[in-house]
Amino acid sequence: MEHIRNFCIIAHIDHGKSTLADRLIQHCGGVEERAFRDQILDSMDIERERGITIKSNTITLPYTAKNGKTYELNLIDTPGHVDFSHEVRRSLMSCEGALLLVDASQGVEAQTVANLYLALEYDLEIIPVINKVDLPSADPDRVREEIDSDLGLDPFAAVLCSAKTGLGVDDVLEAIVEHLPPPKGDANAPTQALVFDAQYDIYRGVVMLCRVKEGFLRKGQELLLMHTQKTYHIEELGLLRLQRMPQKELGPGSVGYVICGVKSVRDITIGDTLTLVDNPAPKPLPGYKEAKPVVFSSMYPMASDDYGDLVKALDKLALNDAALTYEKDSSAALGFGFRCGFLGLLHLEVVQERLEREYDLSLLLSAPSVSYKVNLKTGEQVEIDNPMYFPDPTEIESTEEPYIKASILIPERYIGAMMELCRERRGENTVFRYLTRERVDLTSEMPLAEVLFDFYDRLKTLTQGYGSFDYEITDYRISDLVKVDILVNGEPVDALSQLAHRDRARPRALHYCEKLAETIPKQQFKIAIQGVIGGKVIARSTINAFRKDVTAKCYGGDITRKRKLIEKQKEGKKRMKMVGAVEIPQTAFIAVLKSDSGK
Amino acid sequence: MAAPGTPAAPRGAPGLYVHVPFCSAICPYCDFAVQVGNDVKARQLVDGLCREIETVAEPWRLLVAGPSTAAPFDSLYFGGGTPSFLGTDGLGRILDHLRQHLPVDDDARLFFEANPEDVTPRSLAAWRHLGVDTLSLGVQSFDDATLAFLGRRHRAEDAHQAVAMARQAGFCTLSIDLMYGLPGQSEDSWRRTLEQATALQPDHLSCYELEIHRRTTFGKRYAKGQLHPMPDDQQADLFVTTHRWLEDNGYLGYEISNFARSPRHRSRHNRKYWDHTPYLGIGPSAHSFAGNRRWWNEPSFATWKRHLDQGNSAKAGEEILQPHDLTLERLMLALRTRRGIDLQEIRETYGCDLMQLNAERIEHYVTAGLLRHEEACLRPTLQGWIVADSLAAGLSVQG
Ligand SMILES: Nc1nc2c(ncn2[C@@H]2O[C@H](COP(=O)(O)OP(=O)(O)OP(=O)(O)O)[C@@H](O)[C@H]2O)c(=O)[nH]1
Ligand code: SF4
Ligand SMILES: [Mg+2]
Numbered sequence: 001m002e003h004i005r006n007f008c009i010i011a012h013i014d015h016g017k018s019t020l021a022d023r024l025i026q027h028c029g030g031v032e033e034r035a036f037r038d039q040i041l042d043s044m045d046i047e048r049e050r051g052i053t054i055k056s057n058t059i060t061l062p063y064t065a066k067n068g069k070t071y072e073l074n075l076i077d078t079p080g081h082v083d084f085s086h087e088v089r090r091s092l093m094s095c096e097g098a099l100l101l102v103d104a105s106q107g108v109e110a111q112t113v114a115n116l117y118l119a120l121e122y123d124l125e126i127i128p129v130i131n132k133v134d135l136p137s138a139d140p141d142r143v144r145e146e147i148d149s150d151l152g153l154d155p156f157a158a159v160l161c162s163a164k165t166g167l168g169v170d171d172v173l174e175a176i177v178e179h180l181p182p183p184k185g186d187a188n189a190p191t192q193a194l195v196f197d198a199q200y201d202i203y204r205g206v207v208m209l210c211r212v213k214e215g216f217l218r219k220g221q222e223l224l225l226m227h228t229q230k231t232y233h234i235e236e237l238g239l240l241r242l243q244r245m246p247q248k249e250l251g252p253g254s255v256g257y258v259i260c261g262v263k264s265v266r267d268i269t270i271g272d273t274l275t276l277v278d279n280p281a282p283k284p285l286p287g288y289k290e291a292k293p294v295v296f297s298s299m300y301p302m303a304s305d306d307y308g309d310l311v312k313a314l315d316k317l318a319l320n321d322a323a324l325t326y327e328k329d330s331s332a333a334l335g336f337g338f339r340c341g342f343l344g345l346l347h348l349e350v351v352q353e354r355l356e357r358e359y360d361l362s363l364l365l366s367a368p369s370v371s372y373k374v375n376l377k378t379g380e381q382v383e384i385d386n387p388m389y390f391p392d393p394t395e396i397e398s399t400e401e402p403y404i405k406a407s408i409l410i411p412e413r414y415i416g417a418m419m420e421l422c423r424e425r426r427g428e429n430t431v432f433r434y435l436t437r438e439r440v441d442l443t444s445e446m447p448l449a450e451v452l453f454d455f456y457d458r459l460k461t462l463t464q465g466y467g468s469f470d471y472e473i474t475d476y477r478i479s480d481l482v483k484v485d486i487l488v489n490g491e492p493v494d495a496l497s498q499l500a501h502r503d504r505a506r507p508r509a510l511h512y513c514e515k516l517a518e519t520i521p522k523q524q525f526k527i528a529i530q531g532v533i534g535g536k537v538i539a540r541s542t543i544n545a546f547r548k549d550v551t552a553k554c555y556g557g558d559i560t561r562k563r564k565l566i567e568k569q570k571e572g573k574k575r576m577k578m579v580g581a582v583e584i585p586q587t588a589f590i591a592v593l594k595s596d597s598g599k
Numbered sequence: 600m601a602a603p604g605t606p607a608a609p610r611g612a613p614g615l616y617v618h619v620p621f622c623s624a625i626c627p628y629c630d631f632a633v634q635v636g637n638d639v640k641a642r643q644l645v646d647g648l649c650r651e652i653e654t655v656a657e658p659w660r661l662l663v664a665g666p667s668t669a670a671p672f673d674s675l676y677f678g679g680g681t682p683s684f685l686g687t688d689g690l691g692r693i694l695d696h697l698r699q700h701l702p703v704d705d706d707a708r709l710f711f712e713a714n715p716e717d718v719t720p721r722s723l724a725a726w727r728h729l730g731v732d733t734l735s736l737g738v739q740s741f742d743d744a745t746l747a748f749l750g751r752r753h754r755a756e757d758a759h760q761a762v763a764m765a766r767q768a769g770f771c772t773l774s775i776d777l778m779y780g781l782p783g784q785s786e787d788s789w790r791r792t793l794e795q796a797t798a799l800q801p802d803h804l805s806c807y808e809l810e811i812h813r814r815t816t817f818g819k820r821y822a823k824g825q826l827h828p829m830p831d832d833q834q835a836d837l838f839v840t841t842h843r844w845l846e847d848n849g850y851l852g853y854e855i856s857n858f859a860r861s862p863r864h865r866s867r868h869n870r871k872y873w874d875h876t877p878y879l880g881i882g883p884s885a886h887s888f889a890g891n892r893r894w895w896n897e898p899s900f901a902t903w904k905r906h907l908d909q910g911n912s913a914k915a916g917e918e919i920l921q922p923h924d925l926t927l928e929r930l931m932l933a934l935r936t937r938r939g940i941d942l943q944e945i946r947e948t949y950g951c952d953l954m955q956l957n958a959e960r961i962e963h964y965v966t967a968g969l970l971r972h973e974e975a976c977l978r979p980t981l982q983g984w985i986v987a988d989s990l991a992a993g994l995s996v997q998g
Contacts, residue, residue: 417784465916524986525967547835549989550855550935551810557616557872557886562892563928569992581963 001188001253005180006074006211007501008056009089012102012468013080016131017054017441020044020101020163020172021077027169028061028073031242040242041077043253046353053079054350056087058255060239062192063187064176073176074240074255080111082328082470083344086291086323087197088115090270093288094196094211097180099172100153100468104130104160106139108146109468110409113441116151127175128153134162135411150409150435183213185252190281191215191252193258193274195225195287196209198265200320206262209240210274210560211255213285218249222277223260224413227269238519251542253499265322291323293341293367294402294473295348295452298495299355300337300588302362307336312360314338324351329386332496333579334364334589339386342368345452364589367498370449373400373476383487387497390483399481401501402448405474410467412440417462425450426501447501448473482536484509487530491580497590506531509539512592517541519588525551527582612673612704614662614871617648617693618677618882620900623716626818627750628809631883632898633680633864645689647848649696650907651881656700663877663889671702672879674868676710683717687725694729701879708732708771710868715753715761723768733772733866734765735805740778741795749778749814749979753794755795756812762799768948772864774803779841780834781809782827789804790844797848802864806841807856808834833983842981855984875925883913884908891920923996926951927948931991939970939978956995964990 009017018039025031031040041057042048050259061073076091092098098119102108119126128147132138144155159175161168197209208237210217217223223232236259238246250256262268271288275281314326325341342348348368355361371385375397384390406427410418415432419442421431427444451471459467484505486496500508509531516529520543531539551562578581621636621644622629636644660669664730685693697703711731713722715738726734738758739747743809746754747767753761765773775796777791787918811817811828820826823977829837850858856875859865871878877889884898893982894917897903906913920928926949933940945953954961961977964970979987 299706365629390749524964524969524983524989546831546986548831548838548985550985550987557880557888557893558873558895558929559932560886560895563924563931565994566927566931569989573992578959581967582958 001185001251002182003069003071004074004183004253005071005097005176006095006096006183006253006255007099007176007180008076008078008088009099009101010078010088010092010115011080011131012103012106012111013052015080015101015103015106015112017080017101018077019227020099020129020131020161020169021057021059021075021165023166023169023548024073024075024173025059025242027173028063028168030059030061039370044354045357046350049377052081053077054081054084054087056091058091058197058240060241060245062253063173063583064179066174067177069177071177072254078115081344082114082348083112083342085111085114085118086343089118089291090196090288092119092122092124093271094194094209095122095124096183097127097176099129099176099262100126100151100540101129101131101142102147102158102244104132104143105135105139107143107439108150108409110407110470111468113150113407113409114470114472116153125180126153127172127179128155128158129158129172130158131163133160134165134167145436146196150439150441158456171410183253185212185540186214187216187252189214190279191217191274191276192281192285193217194272194285195268195272196394197269197270198268198322200265201259204236204259206259206265206268206319207230207244208248208258208260208262208268208274209255212250212252212257212280214252215276216249216251217256217258217274222256222281224275224277225268225272225274226275226281227287228267228360230267234264235259264319270322291343293323293325293343294370294448295342295344296371297342297348297368298331298334298337298366298386299326299338299352300331300334300364300366300495304335304362306361309359312362313355313361314340316359317354321351323347329388331366331582333336333427333493334366337364337578341385345359352495354444362587364495365593366495367593368452369499370402370452372402372481372499374398374481375400384499387483387499388494388501393482398478400476401479401481403445403474403477404448404451404471406444406446406451406469406471408442408444408469409435410440410442411464412438414463414467415440415442418459418467421458421462422446425455426503438471444511445474446471447477447479449501482533484533486512486516486547487528487532488520488582489507489525489527491582493584495581495589503532505533506538510583513539513541515592516544516584516588519591520582520584522546523582525581611871611876612670613879614674614676614701614722614868615672615697615701616676616678616868616878616880616882616885617682618880618885618896619644619677619682619684620883621679621684621836622681623752624750627820628811629813630815630902631680634900635762636684640688640900641684641686644900645685645692648881648905648908649900652693652700653697654912655879655881656906659701659879659889662892667776669702671704672697672707674708674710674871675703677785677869678710678712680712681714682711682712683722687729688913689720690726690729708867710735710866712737715750718764719763720764723764726992727768727770731769731984733774733803734768734770735774735776735803736761738763738775738796739761741792741939745781745784745788745792748781759795759799761803766799766801772802774805774864774866775799775801776805776807778807778809779837779886782829784829786837786840789796790840791840792850793844797845797850800860803858804845804850804858805856806858806879808838808844838985839981842984848855851937852936873936875929876916891922891925892918893918922950925949926996927991930996931995934977934979934987934991935984937978942977951996953994953996956997957993960993960995964993 011017025062033303057077063073078088078091142324143493148155159171192214193210193212195208195210199207220232239256273284274542326338329339330336374382377397421446430444481501485492526545527543529541530537620633622633654859709731710733712735724725741755765887845858852858880887883900886895896913903913971978
């Protein structure tokens with residue numbers, strides 16, 4: 001156990017976690033030279049394409065230190081994006097230490113701070129690592145200062161390295177074995193192992209990743225999952241190299257995988273404790289609260305025939321993505337679909353992209369919404385994340401929307417611009433404090449709905465890329481919410497309904513009306529498009545009727561030519577969704593919903 | 600009830616169409632299969648038509664009648680082009696040949712298209728003598744500037760005289776063709792043409808909107824930006840004006856472009872195209888239809904003639920119509936008529952329960968004032984007529 005080190009790499013997005021993992025893997029001979037590729041742990045297509053990590057990845061590396069001893073390093077590479085901070089949290093649970101990377105030119109950013117706090121919550125030993133020192137714009141001294149002032153860590157403990165060139169990687173490895181503590185655990189105690197992650201293997205089912213705290217896990221044993229109270233038979237266990245490496249047993253302190261015939265990730269809970277049926281532990285390890293979805297949107301197949309395929313695809317995808325929630329939904333305009341819950345907009349995009357790419361589906365998503373609380377006159381409280389179920393205003397006593405506390409790190413020259421942005425987004429109690437002379441930490445209490453969409457982009461633009469932002473959901477606050485419906489010739493287009501703060505309703509509705517007027521083709525009659533709250537019209541646009549669609553002459557008996565023309569028209573109509581008598585092309589929905597984030 | 604979608608039992612006597620692909624000059628908007636004719640070509644045409652009549656007689660009989668005797672044609676239509684190119688002798692020869700080889704009803708109506716410049720007391724007498732019942736005159740306009748623009752070979756005065764003479768010659772039905780929706784045409788100018796036309800008291804009027812076709816002279820001028828077609832909105836307004844005005848003046852529009860002084864002057868021949876009555880077309884580019892089959896002839900005069908000279912059929916193509924094709928055609932054509940869609944007919948002859956398939960859609964059409972649902976028919980309103988094609992395209996014909 002003395003020779004085991006369990007640690008994860010945490011940082012703000014893009015500070016080089018996965019690249020450092022590459023160097024560590026190569027240094028320890030964890031991969032053959034010809035099998036290597038950049039960010040080797042990012043195995044999903046979408047991760048590779050976007051150059052970001054979405055899922056944490058675990059690998060066990062053998063390392064022979066300068067002291068001549070060989071260590072077993074269990075490394076976990078984590079994602080940096082806020083949407084996936086639950087992945088970071090899980091990873092932290094199974095570690096004694098963490099490498100906190102800071103980009104030598106960007107310095108400390110919002111998720112650097114957020115991830116540090118997370119690590120401290122789990123009592124982890126932290127090694128600050130200043131990465132990308134090879135960059136011409138690298139300024140390690142300034143970053144040291146920030147490590148001191150922003151993070152309160154010992155700046156002199158920081159290791160300098162370049163994950164790109166490999167410079168300083170030995171120092172990182174030595175620091176891991178020297179400064180991070182080995183795991184503690186009693187080999188003779190009843191077995192306790194923490195399930196900190198799970199993968200799905202199409203051949204083997206669920207592969208649980210676990211960290212053994214006490215005792216041993218051995219092949220063939222009868223397992224008990226303490227939370228679900230289900231028992232399983234251990235079919236295989238072992239270490240996680242780039243491929244799984246089966247072992248006979250996993251001892252205290254070690255990190256590995258267990259396969260025991262679980263069919264879906266939904267059958268287990270991350271944070272559950274594994275013990276043995278024969279000699280169960282008296283109580284489970286401290287658990288872990290699964291991340292709850294914060295953004296909701298309905299997903300419809302473009303072609304209603306594809307609904308069956310969507311069901312299958314979601315079921316499969318969910319085997320691997322426990323955070324995704326989905327339930328059947330249906331829209332008069334778009335047919336059958338699913339109401340899905342996501343951890344954030346990036347998560348939503350990732351899910352959509354994976355469904356479209358891996359399952360060859362073409363999807364339409366309704367306007368994303370957060371989850372609101374509605375206090376009814378009856379005294380009852382209901383949670384609403386789907387505008388379709390928003391109660392009648394006459395039954396509503398009050399409505400509440402989720403608030404966050406945003407923490408925004410910016411150079412002090414952008415204070416004015418950021419205060420203004422926060423005000424625009426209904427921020428309250430916006431305050432700032434100086435971290436150093438040039439940098440401030442601005443905090444603001446804002447409705448979640450206001451930051452979900454383009455807040456981050458606006459922040460980046462306003463601060464010329466120097467600002468960063470993190471948030472946590474804090475509470476629900478009374479807020480004047482309304483349901484905005486879009487009517488096309490008096491018929492509501494349910495998929496376009498949305499919940500919004502009263503002040504936001506009009507511009508949103510107007511935007512929808514205008515977009516629809518641009519994209520719905522003229523039809524045989526005038527089309528009125530209205531944005532309404534209750535019965536009250538707050539925005540409108542019109543599409544004039546086309547006046548003529550008939551040819552004057554049907555030549556002699558050549559009816560065939562004419563029929564072909566009409567068949568062509570009919571063909572075009574197949575790609576339309578009917579709302580009342582109005583045909584709305586899918587392109588109109590896409591145009592409206594795509595541009596939604598801009599408003 | 601017939602097998603769904605197969606109007607197996609012909610719904611009336613078949614019609615015969617003869618295409619004469621010649622004109623003395625080609626109008627700049629014309630996209631018919633026509634060319635400038637002369638006496639030599641005209642003789643070749645008459646020979647060719649006679650040969651074609653011989654060639655098609657037996658297959659036609661087999662197709663429409665099977666083992667029994669084929670129903671006789673009750674309408675013979677000479678169109679084009681300019682049928683007067685056949686000459687009196689030619690027309691006579693063809694009629695004889697038709698009667699000899701094909702079953703022709705004794706009371707068959709004879710339709711003949713002619714241009715005002717061809718109308719003389721002599722030609723009128725000859726046509727009457729040969730039995731022409733309905734004469735359609737390609738007047739197009741009573742405005743000289745318009746006639747010049749359209750490249751017509753007559754003037755307003757010729758048209759007046761031609762109509763007046765024809766009127767006196769005593770045809771059962773005298774029809775005149777007019778054109779509107781021309782570039783820059785004012786409502787007033789069109790109304791004056793309508794006034795002059797009705798003052799001559801024809802029995803029937805056909806009013807067509809000008810369409811610009813790509814390969815015509817007008818089409819080319821349009822492509823170069825030298826010709827500005829009337830915008831759809833204005834054409835639509837003129838369409839309404841035309842129907843209202845003519846109705847007020849005793850000519851009821853029984854189809855999008857056709858108006859008659861009384862029901863008996865409605866075209867017996869054209870109706871067959873609209874309701875799947877069998878018809879046989881001879882001459883270049885002519886179309887034929889029977890049962891669930893439509894076929895058409897070589898459009899080029901030269902090719903058509905060569906095939907016949909070599910003892911072959913002049914047929915260029917054929918299609919077998921599926922039940923839904925037939926239904927769609929029937930709907931699209933019925934929506935062009937005043938009577939509209941007869942729901943029972945669609946159900947019984949085409950096996951399609953339109954109301955069940957399109958309940959909501961039809962209700963919306965009715966609410967939008969495009970259709971009227973009355974007497975088990977779906978009748979297009981004036982507004983509905985203008986968008987008739989899109990109405991047809993909006994209806995589902997199969998579940
Ligand atoms: N110049 C330089 N570039 C680096 C270094 N380390 C990483 N990068 C680059 O920084 C970018 C981000 O690297 P990643 O390793 O994907 O960053 P990450 O922290 O894993 O990002 P997320 O997983 O999305 O949070 C890539 O383009 C790397 O090539 C370094 O030491 N020097
Ligand atoms: S007279 Fe009729 S058929 Fe002949 S060219 Fe003119 S429009 Fe065409
Ligand atoms: Mg990464």
